[in-house]
Amino acid sequence: MSISGQAHAAAERSGVAEPVLVRVRDLCIEFPTGNGSETLKAVDGVSFDVRAGETFGIIGESGSGKTTLGRALVSLLAPCSGSIELGGVDLRTLSSRRLREYRRQFQIIFQDPHAALNPRQTILASVREPLEIAGGHSDAEIERIALDALARVGIAPELARRYPHMLSGGQKQRINIARALTLRPKLIVCDEVVAALDVSIRGDVLNLFADLQRDFGLTYVFITHDLSVVSHISDRIAVTYLGRFMELGPAEDIADNPLHPYTEALMSAEPVPLPSNMRDSRRIVLEGEIPSPIDPPSGCRFRTRCPHARARCAEAVPDWRELRPGHWVACHFADPDGPPGRQAPGQ
Amino acid sequence: MLEVRDLTVSFRSGNDLVPVTRDVGFRIGPGERLGVVGESGCGKTVTGLSILGLLPRHTSRVSGRILFEGEDLVSMPAAKLRRIRGRRIGMIFQEPMTALDPVFTVGEQIAETWRTHFPDRREEARERAIEGLAKVGIPLPDRRVDEYPHQLSGGMRQRVMIAMALVCQPSLLIADEPTTALDVTVQAQIIDLLRELSESAGTALMFITHDLGVVAETCTRMLTMYAGEVVEDAPVDAALVRPRHPYTSGLLRSLPRLAPRQGALPSIPGRVPVPANMPRGCRFKERCPHAVDACAEPQALREIEQGRLVRCWRAEELELPGAVA
Numbered sequence: 255m256s257i258s259g260q261a262h263a264a265a266e267r268s269g270v271a272e273p274v275l276v277r278v279r280d281l282c283i284e285f286p287t288g289n290g291s292e293t294l295k296a297v298d299g300v301s302f303d304v305r306a307g308e309t310f311g312i313i314g315e316s317g318s319g320k321t322t323l324g325r326a327l328v329s330l331l332a333p334c335s336g337s338i339e340l341g342g343v344d345l346r347t348l349s350s351r352r353l354r355e356y357r358r359q360f361q362i363i364f365q366d367p368h369a370a371l372n373p374r375q376t377i378l379a380s381v382r383e384p385l386e387i388a389g390g391h392s393d394a395e396i397e398r399i400a401l402d403a404l405a406r407v408g409i410a411p412e413l414a415r416r417y418p419h420m421l422s423g424g425q426k427q428r429i430n431i432a433r434a435l436t437l438r439p440k441l442i443v444c445d446e447v448v449a450a451l452d453v454s455i456r457g458d459v460l461n462l463f464a465d466l467q468r469d470f471g472l473t474y475v476f477i478t479h480d481l482s483v484v485s486h487i488s489d490r491i492a493v494t495y496l497g498r499f500m501e502l503g504p505a506e507d508i509a510d511n512p513l514h515p516y517t518e519a520l521m522s523a524e525p526v527p528l529p530s531n532m533r534d535s536r537r538i539v540l541e542g543e544i545p546s547p548i549d550p551p552s553g554c555r556f557r558t559r560c561p562h563a564r565a566r567c568a569e570a571v572p573d574w575r576e577l578r579p580g581h582w583v584a585c586h587f588a589d590p591d592g593p594p595g596r597q598a599p600g601q
Numbered sequence: 602m603l604e605v606r607d608l609t610v611s612f613r614s615g616n617d618l619v620p621v622t623r624d625v626g627f628r629i630g631p632g633e634r635l636g637v638v639g640e641s642g643c644g645k646t647v648t649g650l651s652i653l654g655l656l657p658r659h660t661s662r663v664s665g666r667i668l669f670e671g672e673d674l675v676s677m678p679a680a681k682l683r684r685i686r687g688r689r690i691g692m693i694f695q696e697p698m699t700a701l702d703p704v705f706t707v708g709e710q711i712a713e714t715w716r717t718h719f720p721d722r723r724e725e726a727r728e729r730a731i732e733g734l735a736k737v738g739i740p741l742p743d744r745r746v747d748e749y750p751h752q753l754s755g756g757m758r759q760r761v762m763i764a765m766a767l768v769c770q771p772s773l774l775i776a777d778e779p780t781t782a783l784d785v786t787v788q789a790q791i792i793d794l795l796r797e798l799s800e801s802a803g804t805a806l807m808f809i810t811h812d813l814g815v816v817a818e819t820c821t822r823m824l825t826m827y828a829g830e831v832v833e834d835a836p837v838d839a840a841l842v843r844p845r846h847p848y849t850s851g852l853l854r855s856l857p858r859l860a861p862r863q864g865a866l867p868s869i870p871g872r873v874p875v876p877a878n879m880p881r882g883c884r885f886k887e888r889c890p891h892a893v894d895a896c897a898e899p900q901a902l903r904e905i906e907q908g909r910l911v912r913c914w915r916a917e918e919l920e921l922p923g924a925v926a
Contacts, residue, residue, distance in 0.1 A: 315784035316755075422872055452640040453811065457855045457868030464865070479785065486857035486866070523789035525814030527856055527924050529838035533818070539793060540786045543754045559786075 275441060275473050276304035276327065281336035283322050287548060294548050296322040298497035299336070301574075306440070309467065309474040311488030311505065313481060313520070317544050319497040324443045324477045328362045329353060341440065358388060361434040365446035367426035371418040377404070378414040381433045388437060403432040406469075407462060424455040431462065435470070443475045448483060460487055481524045485509040490580075493517045496547055496555040499574070503581030513583040515593045516556045554586070562587060562595040602805060603629040603652070603773055608665035610647050610656065618662055619876045621647055622829040625665070626902065629773065634799055634806040636816030636837065638852070639826035642873055645809045648826070649775050651675075652807075653692055654682045670772070688718040691766030691804075695778040697758035701750040707734070707761045708746030711768050718769050733764035737794060756787035760794070767798065774799070777809040792819050813853060813924075817841060825849045828873050828884040831902055834910040841924040845911040847889045850921035883913070891919055 283297040297319045304310045314320040325331045326338060329345055338345050340360055348356055364370045371380050381400040385391055391399065404414055407428040418426055427447060434442055444463070448456045464487065466472055478484050484491055484505075491508040493501040493516065501514040512518045519538040526533050540559045545551060551558050557567040564587070572584040587594035608625040611618040622644035629635050637645045650656050651663050654674060667674040669690065674682060686692075694700045702710060711733055712726035719725070727746070734742035737760040750758055759779060766774055776795065780788040796819055799806045808820055816823050816837060823840045825833040825848065833846040844850040851869040871888040874880060882897040883889070889896070895914065902912045913919075 315786065453813075453852055453855050454640060454869035457857070457866030458870075460857070461865050461868070481785065482856065482858040519786060523786045524858075525788070525792065525812065525818045526858065527813040527817045527841060527853065529817070529841045529925070531838070532925065537789065539789050543756050543787055544784070 272305040272307055274303045275306040275341060276302075276310075276475070277337075277339040278302050278327075279337045279339075281323070281326065281338065282334045283319075283326055283331055284334045292548050295497050295550070296547060297326065297333075298550075300494075300497075300499055301336075302492060302499065302502060304441070304473060304475060306473055307467070307471055308489040309476055309487055311484040311491040312475065312477045312494060313479065313484050313491060314494035315479060315520075315544050317496070317547060318494040319547070320477045320479075320494050321445055323494070324362065324445045324475060327441070327443050327475060328360045329357050330362070358384075358437045359439050360441045360443070361437065361439040362443040362445060363427075363430050363434050363447050365449050367423055367430055367450060368418060370430050371426060373418055376415050376417060377409070377421070377429050380418075381414075381429065381436060384433060385436050399436055400432075403435045404429070406435065406466070407432045422455075423451050424459060427451060427459055428462065431459075431466070435466065438470075439472070441473045441475065443477065445477045446479070447476075449478065449480065456483075463487070481509075481521060493520065496544060496550050498555055499582075499584065500556060501581075501583045501585075503578065503583075507578065507581055511592060513577055513581065513588040513590075513593055514556075514585050515560050515562055515588075515595070518593050518596075519559075519561075554584070562593070602631050602670060603807075604666075604668040605648070605652070606666040606668070608648065608651060608663070608667060610644070610651050611662045611664075613660045613662075614877070617877075620829065620879075621876050622651075622826075623879075624902075625826075625829075625831055627824050627831060627834055629805050629807060631772065632799065632803040632805055633822060634796070634808060634820040636820035636823045637807060637809045637826060638811065638813060638816055638823060640811060640852075640873065642828075643826040644829040645826050646777055649692075649777050649807065649809050652775060653686055653690060654679070655686075684718070687714055687766075687771075688769045689771050689773070691769070691771040691774045693759070693762045693766050693774065693776040693779045695781050697755060697762050697782070698750065700762055701758060703750055706747050706749055707753070711746075711761070711765045714765055715768050729768055730764075733768045734761070736767070736798070737761075737764045738790075739764070755783055756790060759783060759787075759791055763791075763794065763798070767802075767804070770802065771804065773805045773807065775807045775809070778811070779808075780815060781810070781812070788815070795819060813841075813856065814858075817924075825852070828879065829876065830884060830912060831910070832885065832912045834902070836908060839909065844921050844923045845905060845909065845916045845919075846885075846913050847891050847919065847921060848885045850923060851888075851890075853924045854922055856924075891915060 279301045281297055281300045284293045284295050287294055312320045326333055378400055382396050385396045401411055409428055448459055476488060488505040491505050492499050495516055500516045519540045522538045542559050545558055552568050553570055554567040554572050557563040566586055572586045574582055574584050576582050577590045606626050609620055610622045611620045625648055639645050652667055663675055708730045711730035715726040715729045716723050731742045731746050734745055739745050739760050780791050820837050823835060823837045824831055827848045833849045854867045857866055869888050874884060883900045886892045886896045900912045902910050904910050905916050
């Protein structure tokens with residue numbers, strides 16, 4: 255993903271940003287609760303742009319709304335309010351028939367590589383299926399495109415006639431990637447795509463994503479709870495908490511110089527495989543767990559666990575402020591140097 | 602305190618017995634915290650279950666010795682083992698919701714463990730349950746004790762599991778991926794709790810996980826398993842700085858955190874051999890960048906320096922990168 259990163263840097267220097275591929279504004283997605291008496295706001299007022307060719311990481315804990323957001327991006331879920339524009343087209347303006355065609359350019363890959371494949375179909379049949387549904391290709395063309403896609407993700411043709419249970423988790427995830435590629439998408443939403451894979455093969459699959467991005471000019475929205483994965487591959491990262499963005503900025507800044515106390519705590523909570531004398535001892539351990547999205551806290555949603563919360567945090571929802579160029583945060587007390595409560599250098 | 606010797610666990614597959622671990626051996630001293638790491642299928646969970654005598658008797662066979670405080674658990678009659686399990690060896694599993702019974706309050710479940718092992722002190726059970734909940738940092742323990750598992754969050758349930766495992770003050774706690782189902786901020790709380798409890802009560806810990814970061818922050822020693830065998834046994838910091846087995850090194854180098862940002866990630870090519878078709882020699886040979894012909898010979902777990910064991914005949918000559926470049 256270094257290529258796209260460099261492209262952005264070059265584009266920013268020359269004053270020409272990459273075109274926006276995804277534009278999300280004030281997106282809200284609600285679900286009724288079991289008995290229908292309450293609503294759960296899984297995503298509550300989120301706005302962001304994803305530029306063509308970049309990897310946009312979304313991190314958050316369970317219940318933060320990150321998966322719901324990803325599903326909405328590929329129109330598997332309809333927003334309750336707000337808008338999603340893909341490639342300049344507002345999805346609300348499309349008829350359901352047009353939407354079905356249009357959204358082929360926007361694919362999603364899920365967490366569990368096994369569950370995503372039909373156990374009764376051969377690998378080849380699974381990879382062919384999207385093309386058959388899309389129509390417009392002869393049988394021989396479909397076969398060729400499917401085998402090409404499998405070859406591209408490193409699956410040998412002799413595996414194509416096998417069934418999913420005969421393959422490893424890493425191979426199955428490659429097949430899911432191949433299947434998403436056949437329709438030549440512009441955007442792929444990757445929802446926890448390496449979470450089910452062992453560490454030793456995770457790198458291979460992540461490298462494949464990077465290669466494909468370079469070769470096909472793909473844009474990724476990479477949803478994960480794994481901080482080391484997201485900060486490794488993303489150009490920009492958004493941090494979600496209880497259905498809202500807490501922070502959005504360049505990947506290096508989010509990982510190394512975050513502005514929001516939640517991001518800071520999240521990064522410091524990640525266990526680091528370093529010997530004891532090289533670990534940062536100033537771990538911030540948050541109290542408690544993420545509150546219920548049915549009845550989120552007033553004002554700032556993070557305030558119930560925030561070590562720096564003050565009265566104002568309960569009274570007012572923090573503004574979404576751009577404190578550094580391209581680096582946004584929703585915290586009353588953050589300033590361009592960092593989150594509240596930090597120690598001055600040297601202390 | 603615990604000494605495992607030549608532990609081989611086999612599962613029945615049709616008419617055959619297929620070994621899934623081979624000659625696993627290690628020791629855990631009092632108060633020591635041993636991290637057992639490896640990828641899915643390496644035999645780490647099976648090893649933990651075999652110590653507890655929890656493998657199904659009809660479909661598995663355990664050979665070798667598991668000496669706990671001088672007694673062999675493998676040959677021990679089931680009734681006697683039941684008096685040790687839960688009393689002197691506690692256990693915690695990955696999924697706190699499936700490990701708790703949904704129709705009993707958490708207090709009843711903790712009290713049950715106590716009553717089973719201290720039948721003559723039954724009347725203390727509730728008090729012990731409340732005390733246990735307080736010890737694992739559950740607020741308002743005298744109220745929480747009467748709640749059902751579904752009323753608690755994932756992190757709170759795992760605290761209840763820990764309270765249940767520790768209520769009889771065991772000398773060894775076996776924890777199998779206890780934080781894997783939890784969010785990272787909650788995981789940090791549970792790791793700190795386990796380490797503090799182990800330090801304050803002197804409870805030894807066998808921590809089974811695939812997460813090397815968790816081991817680095819929790820344990821004193823690290824046992825790396827691959828394809829059913831122990832390949833390396835070393836103090837945690839030493840293993841992280843200078844791993845002596847190519848597999849340990851490969852695992853560490855595959856962690857995204859340690860790679861230059863946005864560069865290609867190292868990984869280990871190939872796949873783990875299947876249990877029914879294990880190579881005779883080094884089981885990592887096919888995936889090892891340092892393999893030579895002689896690796897086709899069986900490898901012994903050798904002590905190469907005080908407290909460091911490795912199953913690789915080339916260990917002394919190889920300079921392997923660790924977590925610190």
